[in-house]
Amino acid sequence: MNKIPVGILGATGMVGQQYIALLEGHPWFEVRYLAASPRSAGKQYSDAVFGRWHATGNAAGFSGFSDAVGKLIVQDANDVAKAEAAHKKGDLAFVFSAVALSKDETAKLECDYAAAGIPVVSNNSAHRSDPDVPMLIPEINAAHTGIIPSQQKNHGWDKGFIVVKPNCSIQSYMIPVYALMKAGYAIDKMFITTMQAVSGAGYPGLSSLDLIDNIIPHLAGEEEKSEKEPLKIFGSIEGGEIVSAKKPVISAHCNRVPVVDGHSACVSLQFATGAGSVGTAKPSLEEIASIWRNFKSLPQELQLPMAPEHPIILRKEADRPQPRLDRNNDKAMAVTVGALRPCNLFDIRFTGLSHNTVRGAAGGGILNAELLKAQGFIN
Ligand code: NAP
Numbered sequence: 072m073n074k075i076p077v078g079i080l081g082a083t084g085m086v087g088q089q090y091i092a093l094l095e096g097h098p099w100f101e102v103r104y105l106a107a108s109p110r111s112a113g114k115q116y117s118d119a120v121f122g123r124w125h126a127t128g129n130a131a132g133f134s135g136f137s138d139a140v141g142k143l144i145v146q147d148a149n150d151v152a153k154a155e156a157a158h159k160k161g162d163l164a165f166v167f168s169a170v171a172l173s174k175d176e177t178a179k180l181e182c183d184y185a186a187a188g189i190p191v192v193s194n195n196s197a198h199r200s201d202p203d204v205p206m207l208i209p210e211i212n213a214a215h216t217g218i219i220p221s222q223q224k225n226h227g228w229d230k231g232f233i234v235v236k237p238n239c240s241i242q243s244y245m246i247p248v249y250a251l252m253k254a255g256y257a258i259d260k261m262f263i264t265t266m267q268a269v270s271g272a273g274y275p276g277l278s279s280l281d282l283i284d285n286i287i288p289h290l291a292g293e294e295e296k297s298e299k300e301p302l303k304i305f306g307s308i309e310g311g312e313i314v315s316a317k318k319p320v321i322s323a324h325c326n327r328v329p330v331v332d333g334h335s336a337c338v339s340l341q342f343a344t345g346a347g348s349v350g351t352a353k354p355s356l357e358e359i360a361s362i363w364r365n366f367k368s369l370p371q372e373l374q375l376p377m378a379p380e381h382p383i384i385l386r387k388e389a390d391r392p393q394p395r396l397d398r399n400n401d402k403a404m405a406v407t408v409g410a411l412r413p414c415n416l417f418d419i420r421f422t423g424l425s426h427n428t429v430r431g432a433a434g435g436g437i438l439n440a441e442l443l444k445a446q447g448f449i450n
Contacts, residue, residue: 077100080170080180093128095133107170193235199300236432248338332427342354367381384400405425
């Protein structure tokens with residue numbers, strides 16, 4: 072099979088590098104177009120990332136780039152005409168977007184690519200709240216891609232479109248929470264405290280003097296994203312837009328901690344019972360464990376290469392999950408949960424963990440693109 076030629080905007084950054092490492096040897100996609108800031112444009116990729124390579128690598132333990140990728144000349148991501156020319160020549164089918172620009176600049180740039188006929192699979196937050204842009208965690212809301220034709224119609228785009236993935240930290244608990252909802256247990260309230268890794272802030276990120284021996288209890292915008300984005304993901308397509316769910320009510324505390332990779336979250340849940348709520352009974356801890364162990368949401372016949380075999384891995388030990396021990400579980404695409412126990416304020420509490428630059432960024436983006444290919448949106 073001829074591989075689909077893909078591009079990466081922001082190819083020199085933390086997330087862009089992870090894309091390159093993860094796509095090495097990918098059965099469907101081949102990296103053929105790289106773009107970053109004007110500072111890197113014109114350089115050979117190997118020179119552009121020299122001294123700042125941080126990707127942890129793919130499931131085969133590969134954490135570099137091939138000679139072919141190293142020799143690609145980095146383009147200016149703002150030069151959409153250049154990408155359009157590559158697209159027309161058949162050298163670029165779609166782009167993964169991981170540029171670090173302002174929200175407005177990113178929003179415009181991604182629209183310009185879509186207007187040029189190039190689908191955009193984005194890691195950025197600029198379009199996450201657009202009601203016609205699907206924000207995907209394929210195990211939960213693969214059907215939200217059904218909004219793409221409305222998005223194209225709204226913008227007058229022919230072949231281009233934008234899909235996004237959510238904030239990296241919510242991926243540490245969204246699938247386990249959804250698994251309980253799917254099993255019939257509606258959730259009323261969610262209280263979350265995140266412990267987010269430094270790689271989540273990009274490179275060079277925080278200075279070591281700010282971070283070592285320290286915890287930063289404020290990450291601009293993260294709490295708002297953590298409280299809003301799950302509701303859109305749990306929402307449904309109605310009248311040509313994605314309408315967010317009303318529940319659960321979420322309160323989030325987000326902290327930066329001195330961990331290199333892997334976002335953790337302590338989560339307390341209150342199930343909905345009684346008048347006005349959907350569910351009628353609360354699951355036992357044994358039932359929750361069984362729901363998580365048996366959760367397999369993606370239709371197996373899709374055979375998406377980046378999909379984890381076990382999207383949720385439950386650890387029984389009281390002191391797991393831990394970032395160093397659990398972030399790479401199942402291609403670093405699984406959410407590892409543990410410390411499941413009763414909660415004195417709500418019903419249950421647990422700790423979730425996922426790899427922020429893989430499941431929470433590049434791996435999640437690749438899984439979204441695989442879903443789009445399987446559904447016929449990109450080819
Ligand atoms: P990063 O390490 O700072 O990399 C930023 C990338 O953007 C670099 O390739 C950089 O190119 C490029 N860039 C900077 N200014 C530019 C400009 N004016 N025009 C075009 N390109 C420009 O950031 P990151 O951590 O990879 O994050 C990238 C995006 O993904 C951000 O929106 C971030 O919020 C999102 N995200 C990150 C994570 C994570 O875990 N890190 C998770 C989810 C989502 P140069 O190297 O040439 O400067």
